[in-house]
Amino acid sequence: MQTNRLAHEKSPYLLRHAYNPVDWYPWGNEAFERARSEDKPIFLSIGYSTCHWCHVMEHESFEDPAIASLLNQHFIPIKVDREERPDVDRVYMLFVQATTGSGGWPMSVFLTPELEPFFGGTYFPPESRYGLPGFGFVLQRIAEAWREQREEIVASSRKMLEGLREQLKPEAPAAALGNESFERGFQFFRRAFDPVNGGFGGAPKFPQPSILRFLLREYARTQNLEALDMALDTLRAMAAGSICDHLGGGFHRYSIDEAWLLPHFEKMLYDQAQLARVYLEAFQLTRETLFTRVAREILDYVLRDMTGPEGEFFSAEDADSADPDQPEVSREGAYYLWRREEIESLLGPEDAERFCQAYGVTPEGNLVHDPTGEFVGKNVLYAAGETEGLEPLRALLLEARLARPRPLRDDKIVTAWNGLMISAFALGARALGETQYLEAARRAAAFALKRLRAADGSLIRCWRAGEASVAAFSEDYSCLVQGLLDLYETEFEPGYLEAAVNLTEKQLELFEDTSAGGLFSAPETASELLLRLKDDFDGAEPSSNSVTALNLSRLAQLARRPDFAQAAERIHAAFAAPLESAPGQLPELLSALAFHNASQQIVISGERGAPDTKALLQVVNSKFLPFAAVMLGDAEHWPRLGQATAYVCRNFTCLEPTTSVEKLAALLEY
Incomplete structure (x- = not known):
């Protein structure tokens, strides 16, 4: 052909x-x-x-x-x-x-x-x-x-x-950003919140993890229970809806309806990474087992279906696949939909009845939003009733589903999305104590630092079939640096911090607008582009400017680089006007600003890997601490009280050090 x-x-x-x-x-x-x-x-x-x-x-x-x-x-x-x-x-x-x-x-x-x-x-x-x-x-x-x-x-x-x-010309500088910026953001999302179904706005409805992360941080900052409830209600609603894959784990791209019941079936790596993080943060904050279960299912799905031989993460799975009833025809959602009689033949009448009641399955099909008539008699799975104790039945259906023609998997490796996924696995290792998640983050970081870097130390955007293509964009630097910092705060391997510093220096060199502030998305060498744009919207993926602002504030503390703090402030100043006029477009930048303003440090002065050091770190890792930089200190600068010692510092003042896990837990309460 x-x-x-x-x-x-x-x-x-x-x-x-x-x-x-x-x-x-x-x-x-x-x-x-x-x-x-x-x-x-x-x-x-x-x-x-x-x-x-x-x-x-x-x-x-x-x-x-x-x-x-x-x-x-x-x-x-x-x-x-x-x-x-x-x-x-x-x-x-x-x-x-x-x-x-x-x-x-x-x-x-x-x-x-x-x-x-x-x-x-x-x-x-x-x-x-x-x-x-x-x-x-x-x-x-x-x-x-x-x-x-x-x-x-x-x-x-x-x-x-x-x-x-x-x-695109820079707006006139706004007044310095203060606490009113956070309140404007909260009020914007409060007006958009759907109190019936969770989420923000109407159909189609997207997960929007950047908004959820901001709301969790707004609760941590102010104890605003309404912010917390909006975030948790949305997370629970998504976990119950068919946007969540109840058999294989992970989330579909978005819901065509407002109630999370009819998904657009593609699965994107960047969604899995961001949603795993926000479910893990919700678990740290509430200890609610639903959140840890959903987070584990996302991470396990990525390990099973989206991970390559060197630990790299693939990009996506398609919405379309061959229809099991008509293999020559490709249909959206074919891999995920069920007829009632299929379930009965696999589970038997009694178990099928329990399962179908729990997951809303009907003989006529449950897809009421079907304008083309493509889904007649077919069902998505959503939590319509009690689903506890049905794990063996879900496993049987998953085994049967794995025999169906699979959706196409896009196996290219995107640097930015791998960085996001490294962050998710690092947080999973910390919050859940899972060594397999730590190993996944390590392997992916090793792959990125080996395969996704050019000879001059700069990054490349994509890698596939043994070849790299296209120079990286600002988002690739910001997301990979974020992943390296999260991995550093998980096991305190100095090489991750060093790589994060070097990549951030290269990023500022290639992308920073030294006159008006902020980062351009593409390097100046991209001469065929008619416009050189700055990423100024936290949408399906977080803006490079938002992620970089947080990276810089973290690095200022972790690497003792005050120049990075100044660079973060330049980004905040560059976007002060849009944050004032349209705070809803940059929730991740609001989260970065909250971290920058908080100035919190937690230092564990102890030997890396020692039992007493691990015990103190376990307390830290169990908590939702969105404004803290976590460091492993040496005895010379952080004296030890006979054993590993914890220092909690806020606003450049340290509280009394402690060796007690109970006292440390008390110091970390809001």
Whole structure:
């Protein structure tokens, strides 16, 4: 079968399109030069491997010879994996959102040969439907407009870009950030909170772990019970809903409805990492066993299904897979859905009745939100009743499910997401005392420091099949540094702290805006980008600026680097205006600011690995201490009272040291 240029790429998403009749190019100079030499517009298609509607548009349009002919004749088609090139994705998503009022994937953008966008959208059907114009019609009209109105198109595109550049100019500095910033953030989320179903806003509903982490910290900071209740109610609701995989562990991407009952079935590594952390933090705070069970299930799922031979973590699992009833047809959610009679045949009538009552399974199917009729007679699993004691039945169904055709797994290794997962496993090791989680964090860190670094010490973005591709972005540095710091505070191996310092220095060198503050997402060397953007939104993934601000404040204490504290303050100052006007867009940065302002240190002066040192650390690790830097001290600077000794310091003043685990526990209470 004939292939196009994407056959030479490493991204699973790009490779998926290698057999399309479309003459795809990867993002790069070869495509740009051809567009300029032939004076053709570029059709830029951006998506990712586990995107359901990306698959739909591929099947409907990019596999269609007639549409492929239009694309090949009139355009230079370029395909981009947004997970590999988030910098390209952000620039053109900004244009699509500005011109259409919304965005998403697949993203479809038409560019001049100078890469300037002039028309864009998301999914287009092959023929007009859903209120959308047919893709073939769109291609014909744009090709005609380019021939007849080229100058007007170019002028309009440049005017739009100038408008976007104007919007991106730094806002006037706001007043210094104080406690009112946290209160504004809390009130914003209070207004958005769904008191019936948990979560924030309506359908579709996303987990939003950055918001939950902020609310837990707001409770720790102020004892605001409403903040705590919003976070815990949301965590409980998600754990009960079908967005949670009750058989295999882990969470699906989001819920199509407001009650967490109809998931979009893809599973993303960054969701597992962030949700594992927030469930572990909720357990540290409340000791509620539900939270530790869910956290363990997430981490065990990642170990079982998303971990490579060297300890690296894969990116995602698809929403679509072959339908067990019709293997030649791929359907969304096919791997996860059940008919009542299937469960009865596997469990027997009595156990099946118990299970179906507990998990809401009905003969007619329980998917009430089914506009296309695709899920008739099928069931998702959600906690509709008492689920305790059903572990053996869940195990039987999981075993049967493992025999089904699995969803595609995107096995590329993304540096940022591996950093997030290292953090989750490190916290799992601390909070749960699980050595297997510590070993998982160690192996992943070793992989990252060996495979995801270039010869000059800089990071790379992705790795797959033995090859690295694309220089790293700011988020890759911030998330990996965070993972290394969390691992350092778990076992106090100096090499992790040293690597975190070196990578942070490199990150500031490559990405810091030394005039206006904050970090750009891409390095200055990315000359083909029309706009150099700063990540200013904590969404599905936390903003690089938010994570870096916290890293810098932690490193200022752990590595005794006051210059890093100053760098953190520059980030806070750069985003003071958006935090004042729209606090809901940066909850992770609010959490970083709370840490920076708190100035708390816990020093255990003892021999690493000694029983008395471990006993004191066990007390520390059992607590939710979001504003504390935890250090292992030496006897010269932190005198020992005959054995391992704990120092708790706040606002540059240390309380009386203690060797008692009971007294230490009391000192750590809020």
